[in-house]
Amino acid sequence: MNQLFAPFKLAGTTLANRVVMAPMTRSRAPDDVATDTIALYYAQRATAGLIVSEGTPVSREGQGYLFNPGIFTPEQIAGWRLTTQTVHALGSHIFAQLWHVGRVSHTTIQHDGQSPVSASSKTAIGATAFGYDEQGNPGLVAASAPRQLATDEVPRIVQDFADAAENAIAAGFDGVEIHGANGYLFEQFLNPLVNDRTDRYAADTMENRLRFTLEAVDAVIARIGREKVGIRLSPYGRLFDMPHHDEIDATYTALVAALGERRIAYVHVMDQSGFVIGDKDTGMSVSERIHNLLRVFRKSLPETALILAGGLTRERAEQLIADGTIDLAGFGQPFISNPDLVARLQNGWPLTPPDRATYYGGGTQGFVDYAPFLPR
Numbered sequence: 001m002n003q004l005f006a007p008f009k010l011a012g013t014t015l016a017n018r019v020v021m022a023p024m025t026r027s028r029a030p031d032d033v034a035t036d037t038i039a040l041y042y043a044q045r046a047t048a049g050l051i052v053s054e055g056t057p058v059s060r061e062g063q064g065y066l067f068n069p070g071i072f073t074p075e076q077i078a079g080w081r082l083t084t085q086t087v088h089a090l091g092s093h094i095f096a097q098l099w100h101v102g103r104v105s106h107t108t109i110q111h112d113g114q115s116p117v118s119a120s121s122k123t124a125i126g127a128t129a130f131g132y133d134e135q136g137n138p139g140l141v142a143a144s145a146p147r148q149l150a151t152d153e154v155p156r157i158v159q160d161f162a163d164a165a166e167n168a169i170a171a172g173f174d175g176v177e178i179h180g181a182n183g184y185l186f187e188q189f190l191n192p193l194v195n196d197r198t199d200r201y202a203a204d205t206m207e208n209r210l211r212f213t214l215e216a217v218d219a220v221i222a223r224i225g226r227e228k229v230g231i232r233l234s235p236y237g238r239l240f241d242m243p244h245h246d247e248i249d250a251t252y253t254a255l256v257a258a259l260g261e262r263r264i265a266y267v268h269v270m271d272q273s274g275f276v277i278g279d280k281d282t283g284m285s286v287s288e289r290i291h292n293l294l295r296v297f298r299k300s301l302p303e304t305a306l307i308l309a310g311g312l313t314r315e316r317a318e319q320l321i322a323d324g325t326i327d328l329a330g331f332g333q334p335f336i337s338n339p340d341l342v343a344r345l346q347n348g349w350p351l352t353p354p355d356r357a358t359y360y361g362g363g364t365q366g367f368v369d370y371a372p373f374l375p376r
């Protein structure tokens with residue numbers, strides 16, 4: 001039986017269907033505060049069972065791009081309320097994606113022009129942030145050399161996540177998704193070729209390697225409750241200078257087992273292979289490796305939902321739900337240009353292709369002006 005459009009119980013909350021709008025940065029918050037137009041954008045897409053917000057920085061230090069609505073000031077909390085209220089009025093649910101970019105930032109975005117912070121002292125080669133260029137104009141800039149966090153500074157960042165989670169609930173979000181994917185701060189701790197520490201947060205043992213991530217998860221659970229906590233992970237991801245290593249399966253298997261014990265709401269896996277080409281050494285594609293991992297994860301998540309995003313179609317999503325691999329299916333780019341994606345998938349209506357030129361920044365064009373499909 002087709003389950004994609006059937007309701008789903010996520011940690012006690014009933015979602016209208018199993019279609020998830022994946023988190024997408026759109027960089028349309030001029031003062032780093034969510035606007036009425038941003039509320040309209042999410043309202044247009046509120047037939048998704050669950051919406052995950054664009055990445056919302058937990059602190060100024062955690063910001064790598066200008067014009068993204070954060071969740072650490074009273075104005076930012078107030079700014080998000082229209083979005084959450086409207087999404088709820090339309091019968092959907094929304095989690096805030098809590099984001100710290102770590103080393104993928106630039107001195108022009110940081111307080112007093114300081115260096116970005118990371119697990120690592122290694123610069124993310126080839127990575128770009130969105131800060132100010134030499135003329136002082138907003139633009140893409142190469143990520144600055146990071147400063148490795150001192151051991152006693154790490155708890156401060158853990159607290160920033162707990163504070164941001166509390167702020168998200170105050171702003172009306174149903175929960176939070178910790179952004180543990182895509183080369184940002186958590187991956188900088190998890191990857192032993194990037195994490196060059198020698199302290200209790202080093203990558204030398206599995207316990208040390210996972211310590212920061214699990215401390216942040218535990219602090220957020222303690223503040224808002226396990227049923228309001230999700231996390232996003234991207235095993236085999238390469239974004240922002242994340243080299244592959246021999247212990248990817250072991251690292252994510254151990255991490256997800258620890259998350260399963262904590263009975264959080266969901267684990268959201270992003271398959272980056274549409275963005276980055278797979279491993280040539282073994283001939284096994286990144287997608288195949290991720291699908292093997294999903295089957296392992298499933299076993300250690302008895303009370304935690306499993307979401308997959310990345311290149312999904314209706315057919316693929318239905319198949320993966322039907323064979324028990326995942327519970328919920330995340331769609332990213334199709335939601336940009338098809339605000340009524342759920343109806344289009346359900347009815348087999350044609351999909352409008354997105355305009356990549358308007359993904360990031362700018363005004364209403366390519367943001368809130370995609371029309372719903374009108375059947376004749």
Ligand SMILES: Cc1cc2nc3c(=O)[nH]c(=O)nc-3n(C[C@H](O)[C@H](O)[C@H](O)COP(=O)(O)O)c2cc1C
Nearest residue numbers: 022023024025054055270309310311331332333359
């Ligand atoms: C414009 C754009 C912005 C994105 N921003 C984020 C983000 O803020 N956080 C995140 O975890 N993923 C982000 N992603 C990745 C998407 O969540 C999604 O995983 C990816 O687009 C693959 O799914 P798709 O093939 O359905 O588009 C972004 C993707 C796009 C296209």
